[in-house]
Amino acid sequence: MSGYATGIVAILCINLIFAYAIFVTAAAGQLNLGGAGFQAIGAYTAAWLSSNAGQPVIVTIPLAMVTTALIGFLISFPVLRTRGVYMVLATFAFGQFVSGFLLRSPTFGGAIGMVVSDYVGVGLLVAAAIITTGLVFFLMASRLGLAIRSIHDDEPVSTIMGVNVRAVQVTTFTIGGALAGLSGALYAHHFSFVEAQYFNSLLSIYVLLFVLIGGTQTAWGPLVGSLFFTLLPEVLRVGGSWRYVVFGVAIVAMMVLRPQGIVTRELVSRLSPRNWFGSRPAPAARLADGG
Amino acid sequence: MAAEPILALNNVTKRFGGLTVSDQVSFAVPRGARMALIGPNGAGKTTLFNLMSGVYPLDGGEIVLDGQRIDTVPSRRRIAMGLSRSFQNIRLMPHLSVIENVMLGQHAQASGIGDLLTPISWMRGGVWRRLAMERLEAAGISVHPDADVASLPYGVRKKIEVVRALMSKPRLLMLDEPAAGLNPRETAELSAFLKAVAATGVTLLVVEHDMSFVHDLCEHTVVLNFGKLIYEGPTRAVQDDEAVREAYLGSRRVETAGGSHAA
Numbered sequence: 001m002s003g004y005a006t007g008i009v010a011i012l013c014i015n016l017i018f019a020y021a022i023f024v025t026a027a028a029g030q031l032n033l034g035g036a037g038f039q040a041i042g043a044y045t046a047a048w049l050s051s052n053a054g055q056p057v058i059v060t061i062p063l064a065m066v067t068t069a070l071i072g073f074l075i076s077f078p079v080l081r082t083r084g085v086y087m088v089l090a091t092f093a094f095g096q097f098v099s100g101f102l103l104r105s106p107t108f109g110g111a112i113g114m115v116v117s118d119y120v121g122v123g124l125l126v127a128a129a130i131i132t133t134g135l136v137f138f139l140m141a142s143r144l145g146l147a148i149r150s151i152h153d154d155e156p157v158s159t160i161m162g163v164n165v166r167a168v169q170v171t172t173f174t175i176g177g178a179l180a181g182l183s184g185a186l187y188a189h190h191f192s193f194v195e196a197q198y199f200n201s202l203l204s205i206y207v208l209l210f211v212l213i214g215g216t217q218t219a220w221g222p223l224v225g226s227l228f229f230t231l232l233p234e235v236l237r238v239g240g241s242w243r244y245v246v247f248g249v250a251i252v253a254m255m256v257l258r259p260q261g262i263v264t265r266e267l268v269s270r271l272s273p274r275n276w277f278g279s280r281p282a283p284a285a286r287l288a289d290g291g
Numbered sequence: 292m293a294a295e296p297i298l299a300l301n302n303v304t305k306r307f308g309g310l311t312v313s314d315q316v317s318f319a320v321p322r323g324a325r326m327a328l329i330g331p332n333g334a335g336k337t338t339l340f341n342l343m344s345g346v347y348p349l350d351g352g353e354i355v356l357d358g359q360r361i362d363t364v365p366s367r368r369r370i371a372m373g374l375s376r377s378f379q380n381i382r383l384m385p386h387l388s389v390i391e392n393v394m395l396g397q398h399a400q401a402s403g404i405g406d407l408l409t410p411i412s413w414m415r416g417g418v419w420r421r422l423a424m425e426r427l428e429a430a431g432i433s434v435h436p437d438a439d440v441a442s443l444p445y446g447v448r449k450k451i452e453v454v455r456a457l458m459s460k461p462r463l464l465m466l467d468e469p470a471a472g473l474n475p476r477e478t479a480e481l482s483a484f485l486k487a488v489a490a491t492g493v494t495l496l497v498v499e500h501d502m503s504f505v506h507d508l509c510e511h512t513v514v515l516n517f518g519k520l521i522y523e524g525p526t527r528a529v530q531d532d533e534a535v536r537e538a539y540l541g542s543r544r545v546e547t548a549g550g551s552h553a554a
Contacts, residue, residue, distance in 0.1 A: 141412035153384035162399030269437040
């Protein structure tokens, strides 16, 4: 593989894991606009453990995940007191705080950033992305996933159905934190360098866009969203500077044409091999006789 | 009502600001009964359902389910204690399929970590899905299990909500206007279905405006007006009651009861 292709595959894997981090909370109806903050903590934890404490990758990546999972867990309590646009603002503030802190902290290299000693190849990134995708698909197929999706639709009714809404929401923030930390640690080890400026608010916005435009109803959404957003700018490179314009128009068009995201549950069910033959989930239905 | 009732409300009181929406309401639902809760609009019927399922806390009194006080129990635990309900305006999850909505009703039965991490959407032959399918079939719902609930006719969605409520194996099933918006054939089917449900030992408490449905289904009735209990007794005698007639009609003809009684 050429260096260019490898670079794209690497960033695609990191973006995909990152997108799943944001997706897990978004699937339960909570929008996290501080994704870059979580990713930065993962990246810097791994970088510091690798370069300053001389730890191997087998230690740095899990510890980075544990750190961001813990932060996701702790931050969920104040954040879950807010709703809607206020939650978006609260998580955004968290992201800004983290990048501001890293920029001013001499321990983490400040504006100069940090060099990461241990290198991780693209093979491990691909493996991590595949495993993460598999785990998120499993999660969404489970009863916990059903609870997550029902909270997205109707919190009071979920409660009456016996779902511990707060516990599920805290769980999604914790899982999301762990995955964001994983994506950050992989970023640090693959690119061998971290700087606070990379983990800015634009990155948080982009990853949330991957998820919202891909669709939050099924685990296919972030997969399609990250592929679309990572590859489209590359395809558009032939158009020079115009690619930013085309990219922007594509985003607006997506939001207008398919506000619920590219992939919906209904679409997945329609395309499922199970429903290729025999009865299909018809849009209209009749009530059977008797009862 | 000789045996211990399945549900007892003792002086249940709720105020919203200066308005008392439930004023010392006391009544009991006999075990295995099919009871109706009726009253004019704004009488406090849905409020009472919300108090029983824990949407709001009580301002006074107590609610006892099968000998256990439940008004102090968190809302999400009440379904596991045997209390399940439907909603006046259909509250199915719009982004879940038919079968997923029904399987959500099983949540209270599946509390262990192993149950929570069971991939129910992948296990086509799994026990959870099979039970949900059986319940749908028993209720006469023949739609595709993966169909979008939003695309289904009103009557079918209404029925799916009842099936979802039944999945938790309730001892007391509370239905908030189950027949509203149904055509006469659907109403008759629903009545027959609910009688079959009650025959399995489930007690029914039904808020309903359709009096012919109430007469057909429920042998007992309680009537609320302005948050106060004004009648408790057999359904057949409800329209002869002076206070009930006054609450509904003042001095005009009794239209809801078939137009045959003049006040």
